[in-house]
Amino acid sequence: MVDFFALALSHGLLALAALRLLGRDDLDREGPGPPPRLARGRGFGALRGRETKVNDRDEHDRTLGA
Amino acid sequence: MTNLALSAFLILLLAAGFRRPFLWVLAYLYVDILQPQVISWGLLSRLPVSLICFVAAFLGWVLADDKRDSRGSFRQVLMALLLMYCGATTLAAQFPAEAAEKWAWVWKALVFAIFLPFTLRTRLRIEAVILVMALTAGAIVIGGAIKTLAGGGGYGSLRLFVDNNTGLYEGSILSCVAISLIPLIVWLARHGTIFPPDWRVSTFAAALIFACALIPVGTQARTGLVCLAVLCVLYLRTARRRVLIVALMAAAALIALPFLPASYTQRMSTIENAQSDQSASTRLAVWKWTLDYVRAHPFGGGFIVYKANELKFETVTADTAGSTTVIRAQEVQDSGRAFHSSYFEMLGEQGWPGLGLWLAIQLSGLVQMEILRRRWGQRDRVTAGGVESEGVDSEGGKSERHEGKHDNDGWQAPLAAALQLSQVVYLVGSLFVGIAFQPFILMLVGVQCGLWTYLKRSRPNAASRISQRRSPRAGSAAASRSAGGPPTRSGAFTPH
Numbered sequence: 001m002v003d004f005f006a007l008a009l010s011h012g013l014l015a016l017a018a019l020r021l022l023g024r025d026d027l028d029r030e031g032p033g034p035p036p037r038l039a040r041g042r043g044f045g046a047l048r049g050r051e052t053k054v055n056d057r058d059e060h061d062r063t064l065g066a
Numbered sequence: 067m068t069n070l071a072l073s074a075f076l077i078l079l080l081a082a083g084f085r086r087p088f089l090w091v092l093a094y095l096y097v098d099i100l101q102p103q104v105i106s107w108g109l110l111s112r113l114p115v116s117l118i119c120f121v122a123a124f125l126g127w128v129l130a131d132d133k134r135d136s137r138g139s140f141r142q143v144l145m146a147l148l149l150m151y152c153g154a155t156t157l158a159a160q161f162p163a164e165a166a167e168k169w170a171w172v173w174k175a176l177v178f179a180i181f182l183p184f185t186l187r188t189r190l191r192i193e194a195v196i197l198v199m200a201l202t203a204g205a206i207v208i209g210g211a212i213k214t215l216a217g218g219g220g221y222g223s224l225r226l227f228v229d230n231n232t233g234l235y236e237g238s239i240l241s242c243v244a245i246s247l248i249p250l251i252v253w254l255a256r257h258g259t260i261f262p263p264d265w266r267v268s269t270f271a272a273a274l275i276f277a278c279a280l281i282p283v284g285t286q287a288r289t290g291l292v293c294l295a296v297l298c299v300l301y302l303r304t305a306r307r308r309v310l311i312v313a314l315m316a317a318a319a320l321i322a323l324p325f326l327p328a329s330y331t332q333r334m335s336t337i338e339n340a341q342s343d344q345s346a347s348t349r350l351a352v353w354k355w356t357l358d359y360v361r362a363h364p365f366g367g368g369f370i371v372y373k374a375n376e377l378k379f380e381t382v383t384a385d386t387a388g389s390t391t392v393i394r395a396q397e398v399q400d401s402g403r404a405f406h407s408s409y410f411e412m413l414g415e416q417g418w419p420g421l422g423l424w425l426a427i428q429l430s431g432l433v434q435m436e437i438l439r440r441r442w443g444q445r446d447r448v449t450a451g452g453v454e455s456e457g458v459d460s461e462g463g464k465s466e467r468h469e470g471k472h473d474n475d476g477w478q479a480p481l482a483a484a485l486q487l488s489q490v491v492y493l494v495g496s497l498f499v500g501i502a503f504q505p506f507i508l509m510l511v512g513v514q515c516g517l518w519t520y521l522k523r524s525r526p527n528a529a530s531r532i533s534q535r536r537s538p539r540a541g542s543a544a545a546s547r548s549a550g551g552p553p554t555r556s557g558a559f560t561p562h
Contacts, residue, residue: 013201026189027194
């Protein structure tokens with residue numbers, strides 16, 4: 001019973017922490033955004049093709065007011 | 067039920083890693099600390115979960131992580147050298163089979179400690195690692211503390227999820243690790259952004275700290291009591307309200323004393339009278355043997371070399387009845403006793419070079435954390451004394467911390483201090499327990515390396531330092547930017 005409580009409490013909090021981390025952009029990247037050629041998607045989204053990079057470049061240019 | 071729940075938790079955590087590969091690093095930490103495969107008896111116990119998590123964490127970093135800000139550090143090089151040196155001593159070990167058994171987990175712990183700092187590129191990642199370490203070890207601590215309160219404690223008899231005595235499930239190791247966890251819990255409660263500070267976080271943190279402090283009572287490990295005393299003294303060094311804390315500590319000790327079991331006070335009293343205690347006498351005899359051994363084998367005898375020892379020592383007991391004291395000396399013979407000290411463990415197993423490398427890794431950590439504590443502590447004071455910084459509003463930036471957009475809450479110096487305190491506690495505990503390669507502590511070293519390289523990238527550029535000297539007001543603003551601003555590749559800072 002005690003073991004079950006300790007495991008349930010800690011795992012509940014760990015699960016909640018993981019859930020919150022999934023929604024946090026600053027887990028993988030800090031600041032307003034990376035330079036365009038090095039822009040990354042989330043997780044394995046980073047491995048996607050050129051389309052992502054072009055979009056990110058446009059967004060970065062807009063941020064800079066170009 | 068527990069079996070299914072643990073399996074489901076790990077599967078979900080691994081699945082979440084496909085969206086955020088860093089979660090695989092956290093999954094490895096979780097598996098390595100709690101060892102769910104040992105607790106459960108179904109699916110997890112049949113799979114090499116530790117290996118799966120490590121491969122996932124490594125591939126996730128290689129394939130999907132941004133490596134622009136990943137930097138190596140001097141201490142990682144030292145750990146790599148220690149790893150290679152241990153590999154070499156294992157090949158020439160005096161007890162090859164036993165040495166290979168220990169090497170099987172030591173190399174993994176060292177490789178992960180070398181790898182971990184490369185992944186710690188953001189403040190949130192550093193926090194997440196510490197949180198997972200605290201909560202995962204917390205599972206063992208909470209269970210142990212409740213059983214202690216219910217009267218289930220005792221030296222070697224406190225049952226913690228499993229019956230075996232490996233990893234954190236060994237009493238002395240757990241009591242040392244539990245106490246070294248306390249500064250990190252305090253930091254998380256004050257500066258956490260995953261669980262931002264509020265009354266629920268404070269309550270849980272206070273309960274967890276209490277549970278950690280109960281572990282030395284429950285396991286009746288004297289090491290834990292010494293660690294706790296050292297932590298209390300050291301905590302006063304950085305604390306603001308010293309008198310209040312001393313009063314609270316004294317009150318807590320006075321209240322706790324009558325509730326401690328007689329077996330506990332009896333065992334703790336042997337700290338003063340080591341000569342009468344066989345456990346302490348054995349330690350002294352093993353240490354003497356180790357010194358003699360390395361005189362003949364300066365490069366150590368490889369892992370588990372203590373099996374070669376044959377000890378002969380005396381224990382002295384003094385029985386006082388009225389005004390008469392009878393002193394009895396008893397000769398004890400023993401063999402194959404473990405080192406019971408990380409320092410002698412390193413010396414005996416890895417010789418002088420191994421001990422030197424290990425000490426360099428540990429002491430450089432203390433120095434680095436001290437540098438960070440002073441550097442960032444000074445910066446926080448400048449920020450607090452100057453203009454109101456960007457990112458910190460009049461309510462201490464609470465609302466922004468919730469969103470995690472700004473991290474200018476002066477978290478750096480307290481974290482460095484917490485990591486330093488944890489390490490000091492570990493080094494004190496290491497005097498009496500052989501935990502030189504304890505994976506939990508190596509993770510802590512990994513976090514220190516990660517924090518060091520992360521904050522090194524955050525150092526203000528020369529311009530901000532010059533402007534700080536020229537104009538205190540402008541300097542404060544520059545300092546405030548650098549205190550919380552995210553590091554960029556060039557080392558300059560982007561405004562919020």
